[in-house]
Amino acid sequence: MAILIYSLIFIKDRQAQLNDQLITMNGLNGTNLVAISLGEITAVVSEIKKIELVANQANAIRFAEIIDQLDQQFTLLPMRFGSIVDTLDTVSQMLKTNYQGFIKNLVEVENKVEFGLKIYCDPEKLKEELRLKSESESEILDDSNTEHSVSVYRVYVNKKLKAHRLEQKLLSYIEGVTAEFSEIIGQWDAKSKIKKMVTSAKVVDAVFLINRAGKVDLVRSIEGLQAKYPRLSFVLTGPWPPYNFVDVTLK
């Protein structure tokens, strides 16, 4: 039998509340959830046979559900699926050895939740729209009158230049959307990680950490941004445990 760790909770003086909640919950494979505490941190764990911890979708979702359920009531650090140690003593030892690191992370995510925003586009349609929207064709490059009078090499450069300018316009458009999005989450002093142009269709992939109370305003703001950019598709998800904002190297 091994011990599976689900999350580390910033328990403070709410141990009784956690105990009450754990009674109503089950771990993977219906096992009991157990609290291992040290100071202000409590690890939520369950026993598991290593052979039973199959890395499949059902188990991964169930594992995430347990963490999510706890996250709705407590500030926590989610553990990676498959975080197994041999004994309960090892869990206690881990809490002791890494206590300051855990506390530092827990303070940073206290009362905050993670949201994700993905912005998609149809790149060809968007490029075409941007080209049409240009104040004049000359902004991209008008070579229609000159192609007959210049060399094949100059025509080649013009063609490449057109594509380059369109690409630049697309990048600048995405920069504009990202700047507005950053301004929106800036009002919550959010921590964020934003990737741009992940693929030609997924133009923004962002995760950010804001106060729990900000959810309603956030949804309204993103819907406003969507209305402003109808050619883009916004998918906002959350609230999630702070999966992308935990930085602990276990000693």
Place this chain on the structure above:
Amino acid sequence: MENNKILCNTGTVDLSIQDITGEIERIEKAADSKLSLTPENADSSIAKLVLTLVELIRKLVEKQAMRRVDGGLLTEDEIERLGETLMKLELKMEELKKYFNLTDRDLNINLGPLGDLM
């Protein structure tokens, strides 16, 4: 888990298809972009790797060149010679791809979370 984690999805792009298709393409590309060297395919595998790097450099050069043209930093003569060079490079790459039976898709490397090389 809360039943609905999607708080806002009001766009016009078919996201479920878009996302799933994107993921599948990425996985396929990742599988295709692996270099599987065996005694039988050593030549073509090395050619694929070398041509991928050459194509990356060619595209970087082309991008930088277009920046310079766009910035008005080159004379007409220089643009002319640049066009000739870039065009010949592209044609040469097409020849090499054809020779080694490679497509544009072959000349890419999936860098996992960072996306594709090109």
